[in-house]
Amino acid sequence: MSLTIGKYTVPYPVVQGGMGVRVSGAKLASAVARSGGIGLVASAGLAVNSPHFNGRNYFTADPLGLKDELEKAREFAPDGVIGVNCMVATTNYDDMIRAACEYGAQLIVSGAGLPMNLPGLTADYPDVALVPIVSSVKAAQLIARKWHKGFGRLPDAVVVEDPDTAGGHLGEKMENIGSGEYDQYATVRGVKSYFRDEWQLDIPIIAAGGIWSREDLEYALEQGADAVQMATRFVPTEECDAADAFKQFYLDCDKEDIGLIMSPAGLPGRAIIKNFEKVRQRDVELNVSCPSNCLRKCSYKEGRERFCIVHALDRAQRGDVETGIVFCGTNAWKADRIETVQEVFDDLFPQAATSASADAVNQ
Numbered sequence: 001m002s003l004t005i006g007k008y009t010v011p012y013p014v015v016q017g018g019m020g021v022r023v024s025g026a027k028l029a030s031a032v033a034r035s036g037g038i039g040l041v042a043s044a045g046l047a048v049n050s051p052h053f054n055g056r057n058y059f060t061a062d063p064l065g066l067k068d069e070l071e072k073a074r075e076f077a078p079d080g081v082i083g084v085n086c087m088v089a090t091t092n093y094d095d096m097i098r099a100a101c102e103y104g105a106q107l108i109v110s111g112a113g114l115p116m117n118l119p120g121l122t123a124d125y126p127d128v129a130l131v132p133i134v135s136s137v138k139a140a141q142l143i144a145r146k147w148h149k150g151f152g153r154l155p156d157a158v159v160v161e162d163p164d165t166a167g168g169h170l171g172e173k174m175e176n177i178g179s180g181e182y183d184q185y186a187t188v189r190g191v192k193s194y195f196r197d198e199w200q201l202d203i204p205i206i207a208a209g210g211i212w213s214r215e216d217l218e219y220a221l222e223q224g225a226d227a228v229q230m231a232t233r234f235v236p237t238e239e240c241d242a243a244d245a246f247k248q249f250y251l252d253c254d255k256e257d258i259g260l261i262m263s264p265a266g267l268p269g270r271a272i273i274k275n276f277e278k279v280r281q282r283d284v285e286l287n288v289s290c291p292s293n294c295l296r297k298c299s300y301k302e303g304r305e306r307f308c309i310v311h312a313l314d315r316a317q318r319g320d321v322e323t324g325i326v327f328c329g330t331n332a333w334k335a336d337r338i339e340t341v342q343e344v345f346d347d348l349f350p351q352a353a354t355s356a357s358a359d360a361v362n363q
């Protein structure tokens, strides 16, 4: 039942998915780590709501924001396993990877693009486990060949993210999402056998997207996944770092409110879309110019097309769900109460919860 990635082992096969712009910060990541999963601080956009930011120094404030979150997470979960999620599409990707290593991340989970240079950036920190996120066997093959040839290294685990169900930016073309062609567990098994057959390597393959309940988790494991990465389920928790209004938006949403948007990053994204017109209008109406150059490629930066994503995500994280964008997976409508992270783990692993309470009674 446990999960080992590189040098790190946790009791439960659960990774909490990184959620950018302070939705998964120190509080959520450390709570998951304390409950026996792997907690991830998302590195994207940590500058904007940090004490280090003066409106002009995004690239200085961003790594300092990450340092603060990692230090807090370590303080709250001294014995837990804590990593960082980094998005390849961000302008300061290299700096954030280096900062993650320097400030104590035990693993780096990286997607929203193929993390081709990740082993080079982390070469001085060989104990940091490296985990790419892919949505196809082909992407896993490209990464493995490049890492092996360029750096003599292979992934310590791989996250296979399902574009038909996951939240946030998605690694698939808009027209292919929901077409019924994507087979999540065939991809999981394909990635697993690729590493076994080609590299004689038995690394954990982690299924991400659409996992909410104990049944979903058991199904994922039955279908060949070694572990799961879950994000949406951890949003309506006490410890999630987003504002209460962000969590309430989950509690209030229906299935029909969840949909796809085109992000200025050029990738589709899944979000609660009922406020989307307002999100789009805001920056255009206020004629906001690109404030921080946070993405390498951005249609807002280049042509004022769509909206400024880092600030739309930041507004939502702080509780403005009228003009902020609330990312979510397809299961967000299932949220009907705010739980603690421990309650989520007790629901996913009831036997462990029963024996822990029996221990408490016997003491």
Ligand SMILES: Cc1cc2nc3c(=O)[nH]c(=O)nc-3n(C[C@H](O)[C@H](O)[C@H](O)COP(=O)(O)O)c2cc1C
Pocket (backbone or CB within 6 Å): 016, 017, 018, 019, 020, 021, 023, 042, 044, 085, 086, 087, 110, 111, 112, 133, 161, 165, 166, 167, 168, 169, 208, 209, 210, 211, 229, 230, 231, 232, 233, 326, 327, 328, 329, 330, 331
């Ligand atoms: C609010 C939110 C923000 C997200 N932000 C990121 C991110 O910054 N980087 C990333 O790689 N994935 C991000 N994701 C994707 C999750 O890490 C995860 O892989 C995916 O949502 C799993 O599916 P689930 O939400 O159905 O459990 C985000 C997801 C959500 C719901």
